Amino acid sequence: MTGLIEVFGHGGDVETAAARFGGNPADFLDFSANINPLGPPREVLEALEQGLHTVLRYPDPGHRAFKMLLSDRLGLTPDHISVGNGAAESMALILLGLAPRRVGTVEPGFSEYSALSRQFGAEVHHVQGREELEWRAEPEDMEKLLERVDLLFLGQPNNPNGVQYPVDVLQRLARKAETTGTILVVDEAFIDFIPESQRQSLAFSLKEYPQVIIIRSMTKFYAIPGLRLGYAISRPELIRAMTDKQVTWSVNGLALISGEACLRSGDKFEQETMALVSHERKRLTEGLEALGCKVTRGEANFILAALPEPWTASSMQAALGERGILIRSCAMYPGLGERHVRFAVKDAEANGRMLETMGNVITPNLTTGLGARRQSDGTAIL
Structure with a gap:
């Protein structure tokens, strides 16, 4: 069993995502690869x-x-x-x-x-x-x-x-x-x-x-x-x-x-990274749990979660992929099930957008209150 975009067995394949969902590879918000959200020093x-x-x-x-x-x-x-x-x-x-x-x-x-x-x-x-x-x-x-x-x-x-x-x-x-x-x-x-x-x-x-x-x-x-x-x-x-x-x-x-x-590069970059990841992992965990996910309590810059029924990894991957967001299907990992997915921990704006989009997918037309709230001009309040 593989996910929709894990044709090479890993996350981060924005080229396959673009071929599958359309659009420019660079425009996807990629939660399928676990990279420091701050970028390089x-x-x-x-x-x-x-x-x-x-x-x-x-x-x-x-x-x-x-x-x-x-x-x-x-x-x-x-x-x-x-x-x-x-x-x-x-x-x-x-x-x-x-x-x-x-x-x-x-x-x-x-x-x-x-x-x-x-x-x-x-x-x-x-x-x-x-x-x-x-x-x-x-x-x-x-x-x-x-x-x-x-x-x-x-x-x-x-x-x-x-x-x-x-x-x-x-x-x-x-x-x-x-x-x-x-x-x-x-x-x-x-x-x-x-x-x-x-x-x-x-x-x-x-x-x-x-x-x-x-x-x-x-x-x-x-x-x-x-x-x-x-x-x-x-x-x-x-x-x-x-x-x-x-x-x-x-x-x-x-x-x-x-x-x-x-x-x-020194301690400053390392400390900023760890502070960001710790804060955003907690926020992402709470947001996913509020959406009905069962979250594994990890310490790294990614989160393993089981989606609420009736969602499967492939159906959620498709729903989010069509909206420009990539997540990692974990259905192919031995011992895990068809509802398991992995989310990279990103910065506040990206995490807010993902949670809001996922909330709208799970509960259409309802305000989730989990991601970025919107001002009257459409910009995010984080």
């Missing part, structure tokens, strides 16, 4: 403008300047870091470099874990998250899965439900992975959206867990998905196994320039 745009001339030369195949900045931030030496063309390349390099025969996933989870694993010839086994646990899996079930597979992918926070596992569960799984000889891959692509004091991560105790690889993305938090940039951290032996399989110059020069600017 000013420093990134300036660095790109100043660095355009570097397209005349090859990028650094060793990613040295970017790695040094990451080293300072993470407290790790560069040989603990692999830089990739987005987090997806890091996943592919793990599978290529370590060649697991059996891969484990926790469902519902990011579809690329299974898709890439099968693409590279591995069997995929999974355990199922439970609705009463906000779609987390039981630690005991994940430990049993570690006994059956060579490598386990785990989202932290997980996509599409946006929840974290407590750090003591991560530590428990990491210790189990040592006894079973399994690689535990923890995907932290969205963890930057969570305040540092609330992040559940093994990143700063990584040297205690030799079987753990952590993947992070620069594209979501810093809003540069078109440039593709991510990285993985682990012990040097595992990093070398990955980089030995990497195509030279897979990370382009402008992506590296952007990454360096991101890491130099």
